[in-house]
Amino acid sequence: MVQEFDKVGVVGLGAMGAGIAEVFARAGFSVTGVEIDAAAVGLGRDRVHRSLDKAVSKGKLTDSERDSIIDRVVFSAEREDLADADFVVEAVPERIEIKRDVFADLDRVCPPGTILATNTSSLSVTEIAALTGRSDKVVGLHFFNPAPVMKLVEVVSTVGASSGTLEVAAEVAKRIGKTPVVVPDRAGFVANALLVPYINDAINVYERRIASREEIDTAITKTAGLPMGPLTLADLVGLDVCLAVMDVLWEEFRDPRCAATPLLRRMVAAGLLGRKSGRGFYDHTGADNPAEEPPDGRVARIVRDREGDFDLADLLLDPHIDDAMRMISDAYASDRDVDTAMRFGCGYPKGPAELLVERGATRVARTLRDAGSLGIRPPRTPAPLVTDMLSNATGTK
Structure with missing residues (x-):
């Protein structure tokens, strides 16, 4: 199933979200990075560009590789631009009221088959899944900072997540070069x-x-x-x-x-x-x-x-x-x-x-x-x- 899609959304382009967007683009996915307004979009774009420029300066990427990665990322202030995304990662601040707003929008905008993942490190993934009408397709995908460098991704299940959703999330983690550890929803994860x-x-x-x-x-x-x-x-x-x-x-x-x-x-x-x-x-x-x-x-x-x-x-x-x-x-x-x-x-x-x-x-x-x-x-x-x-x-x- 992982091989059948390549359109990924990332909501929130702070330090973590920008790193996550970069990781997916490096792995060949087409990425739409969404922020709250034009100013935040600009900051997110700058974070991605600075990170890639740093990789070039260290000899880890060529100029052409960097340019190809950048070409795979579209930056937007409109969540509606995620209407064709197959997999979306939320990376907004750790406040449930912000996540409630994001997941309500994603549930409305994204097709029924889209998997929604949260990068939360402390909130209940089960509680977040309950904010949607697709709890079987919501999963935790906890990256570590800096996302382009750290190899671990904790894939967090809920009591409502389907086995297929977990399998896709774990395979996505592998495809972007990470090592997944799959665990149930519990405070702090591992x-x-x-x-x-x-x-x-x-x-x-x-x-x-x-x-x-x-x-x-x-x-x-x-x-x-x-x-x-x-x-x-x-x-x-x-x-x-x-x-x-x-x-x-x-x-x-x-x-x-x-x-x-x-x-x-x-x-x-x-x-x-x-x-x-x-x-x-x-x-x-x-x-x-x-x-x-x-x-x-x-x-x-x-x-x-x-x-x-x-x-x-x-x-x-x-x-x-x-x-x-x-x-x-x-x-x-x-x-x-x-x-x-x-x-x-x-x-x-x-x-x-x-x-x-x-x-x-x-x-x-x-x-x-x-x-x-x-x-x-x-x-x-x-x-x-x-x-x-x-x-x-x-x-x-």
Whole structure:
């Protein structure tokens, strides 16, 4: 079925939408990119052109390839121009009232057979599908920023989506050069449900003066080989985005693990959003970021001196691994899908399941136990898969 159509629409040409439009055009689709008015259309067009020009300057595209891609994109301020689209991706801001307006229009304008996809990262795809008269043809298609670079696409099903719709969405993801992970509709899907609580954990460690920002970031990059530490990542993602995801996770699961740490909420209230605002945990205005003095409180000394038989990297990484094992234990996603999502969506060199094998279930369980006994975080029983690995290792039943 994928081979039978080539007309794709993208609604919303901000950073994500423009990147999505570019990805489809690069793959040979005819794309109609739609924005709210002429000024927004111009900004969206500029984003696509700048991205392609940058690819040419880096030798990743030739001038003629860039020109061919540009020729495949039509920019418009009229949603009616999507009347012949076979597949439409919505990429407007994460506000349900905006999406309600978009999907009502798409349901009216597009032919009955058109598949409608939402790029939402935090809202319920099921709720969005219910805004239309074609819930069987609505799916989540969650890209990662920057869309032309990141390889993961989370394909999110709903209770009403047909198997044919999911198959087409997954095949479309492959055709545009992405690696799809297909999961049911659940808050945060895979990547955000694992990544953002891990970032929140690091903020909590910083807020409680257990370690400095440099100690936190260095512990993770050195131990796990991640491209950046969690506080640097929080500034890149945007603290407002992190807070929004945490609130969605809390609303769905009501698990203390999903409660946003007070410092995150206060920094957002103060407008300290990270790179987008110029300041977050670090200064991004070009000013120096002098290293902070390591804190010297009791818990900080315990962690630094390994009195609890775990170090800072354990404290940050092992609960993150346990979260992933809970997701797999719940049969929400397979170990392969979880590792794929974190590797291709978040730049991990190894996925959480791989890290568990490498670090060992005993180490993860010990960190959860000791962190709870020291009052660093609420006591927590390891995920069933971690417990099973412990039992297998000791030969118990």
